[in-house]
Amino acid sequence: MTVLVQLTDITRRFGLTEALKEVSLMVGPGVFGLLGPNGAGKTTLLRVLATVLEPDEGRLRLLGRDPADREARREIRRRLGYLPQSLGFYPDFTVFEFVEYFALLKEMAPEQVRPAVVRAIERVGLDDRARAQLKTLSGGMLRRVGIAQAIVNDPALLLLDEPTAGLDPEQRVQFRALLREIGAQGTVIVSTHLVEDVAAVCSDVALIDRGRIVFRGTPAELVAHGADEAVGDTPLEKGYTAVLAGVR
Amino acid sequence: MRPLWLYLRSRSSRQALLRILALAALTWLLLWLGEESVFVPLLQTMMPVAVASVIGLSADSPFAELEETTSRSRVLLRLAHLGGLLLVAAVALRLGDFVVPQPGSWPALVRNTLGYTGLTLVAWRLFGAPYSWVLPLLYASLVFASSGAHLWAWPLYEPGEQEALMAALALLGVGMACALSPVPFAPAQGRMVGARIALNRRSGRQSNR
Amino acid sequence: MNGLRLFRIEARRSVALWLAPLVIGAAWLLARNDLALGVILWPHNSVLARDSVFFAGPLAAGAGAWMAGRDRRHGMGELLFTTPHVRPVRDALIWLATGLWIVAAYLLAGVIILGFTALRASWGEPVLWPLATGFLALLTCAALGYLLGRTFSSRFTAPLVAVGVFLVQIGVGHILLSNWLGMPGWLAALSPIVPVHSSVWYGVRPNIGPGQSLFFLGLTGLILALLAAHDVRDARGRVAGAGAILLPAAVMLAGVGLLRDVPAVSLSETSWSPRWSMIPYEPVCDGEPVAVCVHPAYRAVLPDLVPAVESMTEPLAGASGAPRRVEQAPEMPLNLTGPLAGESSAPQVIPIRISTYTWAGFNATYDVAAGLVSEQPDSRLNDAQAAIKAWLLRRAGVEIDCSGRAQVLVGRSVFTAEQCAAAARFAELDGEVQRRWFETQLPALRKGQLGPELLP
Numbered sequence: 001m002t003v004l005v006q007l008t009d010i011t012r013r014f015g016l017t018e019a020l021k022e023v024s025l026m027v028g029p030g031v032f033g034l035l036g037p038n039g040a041g042k043t044t045l046l047r048v049l050a051t052v053l054e055p056d057e058g059r060l061r062l063l064g065r066d067p068a069d070r071e072a073r074r075e076i077r078r079r080l081g082y083l084p085q086s087l088g089f090y091p092d093f094t095v096f097e098f099v100e101y102f103a104l105l106k107e108m109a110p111e112q113v114r115p116a117v118v119r120a121i122e123r124v125g126l127d128d129r130a131r132a133q134l135k136t137l138s139g140g141m142l143r144r145v146g147i148a149q150a151i152v153n154d155p156a157l158l159l160l161d162e163p164t165a166g167l168d169p170e171q172r173v174q175f176r177a178l179l180r181e182i183g184a185q186g187t188v189i190v191s192t193h194l195v196e197d198v199a200a201v202c203s204d205v206a207l208i209d210r211g212r213i214v215f216r217g218t219p220a221e222l223v224a225h226g227a228d229e230a231v232g233d234t235p236l237e238k239g240y241t242a243v244l245a246g247v248r
Numbered sequence: 249m250r251p252l253w254l255y256l257r258s259r260s261s262r263q264a265l266l267r268i269l270a271l272a273a274l275t276w277l278l279l280w281l282g283e284e285s286v287f288v289p290l291l292q293t294m295m296p297v298a299v300a301s302v303i304g305l306s307a308d309s310p311f312a313e314l315e316e317t318t319s320r321s322r323v324l325l326r327l328a329h330l331g332g333l334l335l336v337a338a339v340a341l342r343l344g345d346f347v348v349p350q351p352g353s354w355p356a357l358v359r360n361t362l363g364y365t366g367l368t369l370v371a372w373r374l375f376g377a378p379y380s381w382v383l384p385l386l387y388a389s390l391v392f393a394s395s396g397a398h399l400w401a402w403p404l405y406e407p408g409e410q411e412a413l414m415a416a417l418a419l420l421g422v423g424m425a426c427a428l429s430p431v432p433f434a435p436a437q438g439r440m441v442g443a444r445i446a447l448n449r450r451s452g453r454q455s456n457r
Numbered sequence: 458m459n460g461l462r463l464f465r466i467e468a469r470r471s472v473a474l475w476l477a478p479l480v481i482g483a484a485w486l487l488a489r490n491d492l493a494l495g496v497i498l499w500p501h502n503s504v505l506a507r508d509s510v511f512f513a514g515p516l517a518a519g520a521g522a523w524m525a526g527r528d529r530r531h532g533m534g535e536l537l538f539t540t541p542h543v544r545p546v547r548d549a550l551i552w553l554a555t556g557l558w559i560v561a562a563y564l565l566a567g568v569i570i571l572g573f574t575a576l577r578a579s580w581g582e583p584v585l586w587p588l589a590t591g592f593l594a595l596l597t598c599a600a601l602g603y604l605l606g607r608t609f610s611s612r613f614t615a616p617l618v619a620v621g622v623f624l625v626q627i628g629v630g631h632i633l634l635s636n637w638l639g640m641p642g643w644l645a646a647l648s649p650i651v652p653v654h655s656s657v658w659y660g661v662r663p664n665i666g667p668g669q670s671l672f673f674l675g676l677t678g679l680i681l682a683l684l685a686a687h688d689v690r691d692a693r694g695r696v697a698g699a700g701a702i703l704l705p706a707a708v709m710l711a712g713v714g715l716l717r718d719v720p721a722v723s724l725s726e727t728s729w730s731p732r733w734s735m736i737p738y739e740p741v742c743d744g745e746p747v748a749v750c751v752h753p754a755y756r757a758v759l760p761d762l763v764p765a766v767e768s769m770t771e772p773l774a775g776a777s778g779a780p781r782r783v784e785q786a787p788e789m790p791l792n793l794t795g796p797l798a799g800e801s802s803a804p805q806v807i808p809i810r811i812s813t814y815t816w817a818g819f820n821a822t823y824d825v826a827a828g829l830v831s832e833q834p835d836s837r838l839n840d841a842q843a844a845i846k847a848w849l850l851r852r853a854g855v856e857i858d859c860s861g862r863a864q865v866l867v868g869r870s871v872f873t874a875e876q877c878a879a880a881a882r883f884a885e886l887d888g889e890v891q892r893r894w895f896e897t898q899l900p901a902l903r904k905g906q907l908g909p910e911l912l913p
Contacts, residue, residue: 050539070691077541088532092470101466104459105540105547113462149536260612267613278624290627294620301616308612378472378523381616382516386483389512389623393487 002028003061004157004187005049010058012044019044021211022058031183033202033219034191035240041211042191043085046161049189050082063156078107081155085162085191087146091135095126095145098134102149120152123178125171140166147175156186163190164197176201195236207243214247255325261333264306268337271298276344279353288353290392293403296360297388301381303333304368307427308377323428330369330427337361355407363403363416364388366423373426460550467554473520473599477562480516484509484566492573496757496811499581500655502574506567507587510594510649514626517559517595518602519619524555525606526614545685548603552681556599563595564588580738580754581657586666593673594649598622600680607684626650642721647672647713652726657754658787659733663723668715675709740784746774751785755811758821762811765822765853769829772852772891778900781805783825826850832903840909841902844879847872851880879912 005027012020019041036042047053048060051067063079065072089098100117108116121130124144134142143166150158160179164172179201182188192198198205199219207215207222215222219236225246226238256262275295279288307330338358345354364384372380388403396404405412468474488505525548528534567588574583602618630648645651646665654662682701689698723730742750744763747770751758766783773779786808807828809821826849830842838846850857859877872880883891901907 047535052535052538074541077539080539082536082539084535086532088528088534088536090470090527090531090533093466097466097470101463102536102540104463104466105537105542107459107541110459110462113459263611263613267617271617287628290624294623298617298620301620302613305612305616377612378615379475381519381619382476382479385515385519385616385619385623386479386512389515390483390486392627393511 004028004063005189006059006061007048008059010045010048010055010060012048012053012055018211020048020055023208023211023213024058025206025213025216027187027189027204029183029185029187030203031179031188031190031201033198033205034189034208035193035195035198035205036208037244040208042208043161044211045208046082046159046189046191047084049157050080050084050159051076076157079153079156080106081150081153081158083146083150083160083163087142089134089142089145091133093134094131095121095134095137095148096130098145099148099152103152106153108153116152116154120148123151124148125174138166140168140171143167144171147178151178151182154185155182158182158186158188159191160188161191162193164192164194172197195234195240199234199236207240209244209247215243252325252328255322256329256332258310259306259308259329261306261329264302264333265336267302268299268333269340271295271302272337272340272344275341275357276348279344280348289404292353292356292360293388293392296357296364296403297381297384299337299361300364300368300384303330303337303365304372304380304384305377306333307369307372321430323430326428327424330365330424334362334365353407356403356405359407359413359416360403363419366416366419366421369423369427370419373429460546463547464550464554467551468557471520471551471554471558472523473517473555473558476516476520477558480509480513480559480562481566481569483512484563485569487511488566488570492570495761496755497574497577497579498655498657498754499574499578499583500657500661502570502578503584503661504587504653504655506570507591508650509563509566510591511626512623513559513563513591513595514598514649515619515623517556517598518605518622519615520555520559521552521599521602521604522606522618523602523615524551525603526610526612529610530612544688545681548607548684549681552600552603552684555603556596559599560592560595563591567591578754579756580752584655584661586664586670587653587661590666590669590673591649593670593677597673597677597680600677600684604680604684607687642724643717643719645721645724646716646719649673651724653724654726654728656787657738657752658735659729660736662728662730662733663719665716665719668712668719671712671715672709673712675705675707675712678705679709681705735787744783746770747779747781747783749783751811755785758811762821765855766825768852768854769822769825769849772888773829773895773899774892776892776895776899778903779805779895780807780828783807783809783828785809785811785821822850822853822855826853830902831905833905839905839907840873840876840879841907841912842905843872843876844883844909844912845902847877847880848883851884875909879909883912 003026005025007023007025010020010023011018023041023045034042034045044053048055049062051062051073054068060067062076065076067073067076093101096117099120100113103113103117103120118127118130121127124147126141126144126148129137129141134145137145143163147160147163150160164175167175176197179188179190183201183203190197190202202219205215205217205219205222206213215225222239222243223235224239226232226235226240226242231241232238275291278291278295282288282291307326338361341357341361342354364387367384367387368380371383375383391401391403394401394404399411399415402409402412402415487509491502491505528537571583571588601622602615605618606614626648627650630645630651646668649669651665653665679702682698682705685701686698689695720730722728738752738754740750741753741756741759742748743759744767747766749759749763749766751762770779782805784806807825809824809828811821826846827838829849830845831838847857847859857877858871859874860871861873862871886894898907
């Protein structure tokens with residue numbers, strides 16, 4: 001397996017709080033799910049992978065490079081797509097401008113920018129709203145704009161934090177298809193609360209609790225942890241709660 | 249008191265208050281240092297613009313339409329917020345006169361602050377936060393460059409001139425009316441009254457603020 | 458090419474785009490009174506075109522501060538951080554996109570003012586360095602605002618920066634001239650709106666264009682270098698940053714060095730220096746028997762001035778010692794003397810001064826009347842001279858003040874009741890009697906040897 005993301009004993013603290021504790025992970029191509037309760041450290045992990053935060057301890061390699069080196073970090077960011085949990089935006093920009101803006105900031109080749117922007121907007125189903133200003137869009141549409149900017153550069157590493165928040169079921173189905181398509185060529189890491197998203201698209205999943213990886217395996221293996229008496233409406237939820245109960 | 253306290257905190261009132269006090273102190277420091285006749289009208293014209301801009305910008309809501317969906321009237325809260333800041337500004341400017349006596353300066357400073365605040369609030373309501381300070385700044389610039397002979401140059405009038413006081417109070421009244429009126433749009437996004445609604449109806453768009 | 462596209466997006470969505478029309482409108486409001494004058498002068502209007510920096514500068518600074526705080530206000534910081542772009546380049550593009558709208562509006566307003574001047578001025582050509590220094594100053598204001606907005610990214614920063622720039626421009630440009638707090642007056646030349654002399658006689662002086670241009674260029678570069686230094690972490694970057702700061706600082710200091718040689722006293726609209734050489738010109742003359750000659754730039758006053766002068770000189774026609782020529786002298790400050798300040802270049806030439814801020818001929822009429830009755834027109838007139846002067850002014854259609862109050866301005870005559878009564882008596886005489894009186898008494902009158910009792 002080609003390892004595109006490699007974390008070794010990554011620790012990250014905020015003051016006295018250890019948000020991540022000796023997290024080790026290797027991720028290759030495909031769609032990788034990150035599950036966990038609120039405050040478990042999912043967003044922190046994603047932000048470390050997005051090169052927003054530096055780990056306090058441990059080693060990190062992304063796309064074969066060490067992000068501690070400035071030039072390597074820049075190269076990683078050229079091939080990175082990131083959708084944060086809380087997406088800010090410039091209200092007066094149009095959809096097209098917003099995605100184009102980030103395509104330019106990701107230093108895409110000039111002749112590739114326009115077609116890439118058009119394609120990204122089409123892939124998220126906003127082609128009829130390309131000239132609409134962002135302040136006129138609904139929350140779900142804004143989320144899709146955020147996904148569009150994340151995928152505009154056909155990233156080798158795509159990091160998505162709660163990507164389906166605000167999407168309707170039909171859009172969520174389309175989005176999962178998109179993830180599978182992208183995961184076929186690169187690495188997608190999805191942090192989400194929605195276990196059905198994980199079940200539908202992820203080939204691999206990790207469960208974080210209190211800064212530590214408490215489970216790593218396939219969704220089927222997670223389901224296997226759940227017993228009839230475990231809490232949850234679906235087998236994956238039962239597996240999820242069973243693992244958490246086991247470590248607490 | 250609790251709703252008022254939370255409302256004040258949501259409008260960054262403490263930051264606004266500190267800035268107003270700092271501006272008042274700076275005004276009196278400059279008046280004390282400045283001995284030249286051109287300095288006094290300059291400060292009387294422009295420092296109130298700074299104070300008024302701070303008050304006007306603090307009126308901006310961080311919640312956009314979320315507040316508009318609640319049932320409680322916010323007229324009294326807004327009045328207490330804006331009125332409170334104006335009162336603090338007036339007192340701070342007055343106190344400065346005890347430290348650095350400048351006969352006639354503090355009434356003009358207070359009067360001009362009231363008038364410019366009104367202008368800022370009108371601009372905020374019409375054009376939004378990014379442009380709310382532009383109107384009083386431009387107005388003050390043109391006033392400062394004028395001869396001061398016309399009523400529209402009221403900031404340059406002597407402190408005892410009733411016409412100037414009336415003009416300032418009238419502007420404040422209009423500005424407060426704009427700020428307190430329960431018009432259902434989000435001033436933070438700067439849209440003209442009714443224009444956005446009309447535009448959306450014409451284009452058939454559902455706007456979601 | 459990505460930079461150009463980024464620039465286009467930033468420019469399209471910049472808050473400064475909506476401020477540009479305000480700059481043009483305000484410039485017009487400020488300039489319209491000057492553009493409506495009877496006499497339009499290139500030097501004066503060249504400085505007028507610069508003076509819209511007065512409010513355009515604060516607007517540029519405020520807009521820069523607002524744009525700098527945009528990322529924080531809209532929660533874009535983290536997302537932008539994950540992109541590979543070079544932050545100083547993006548900062549420079551946003552600064553440029555913001556500043557250029559204000560600059561474009563300023564230049565358009567300047568072109569309108571200078572274009573209007575081209576249509577109506579009768580002599581000379583534009584002086585462009587004031588407009589150029591204003592252009593550079595606006596870019597500096599936008600950069601300064603951006604730096605302060607980045608450093609203090611609060612929504613209150615923009616208006617406070619704008620007001621601060623306004624105060625500094627005026628404070629530096631005007632107040633420092635009076636040796637405030639013992640500060641050297643040449644510092645006033647650092648303000649883009651410092652008052653300068655502008656006249657058709659000497660042009661726009663002193664020529665602080667090179668010094669100011671270097672200063673603003675250097676200061677802009679310094680600010681941009683400081684912006685870039687915001688994000689430098691490694692040692693190599695710090696060394697590069699230090700170099701990037703040193704170069705514009707050197708340029709700025711070179712400009713300051715040039716400005717230090719400018720005497721503070723010359724930074725005034727009414728200044729004059731004996732080191733300034735007058736711009737050669739050929740006067741334009743009209744009228745008989747007394748020729749009225751003005752600088753060609755003031756040609757427009759002749760249709761009003763010549764009849765007024767003729768109405769005053771007609772009774773003196775042919776009298777011995779009567780002046781033969783009225784000639785415009787350079788506008789001089791009242792407390793300085795110079796080669797032509799109020800002194801006749803020849804005994805039979807009356808020097809006049811024409812201000813563009815009054816009715817074109819108004820103060821010239823006073824000068825002519827004073828010059829007709831006295832060989833020393835700027836000296837105090839005796840009662841006889843004053844009475845004849847009052848009579849002459851009434852002939853020219855000028856309202857005179859007979860209250861006897863102390864003169865407020867030299868040249869603005871106030872007459873006593875006795876002088877006005879003597880003028881009224883003289884006016885009742887037959888024209889031929891008046892003419893004969895002048896033929897015999899004019900030389901003595903002009904020498905100040907006649908008392909009021911000798912008036913008919």
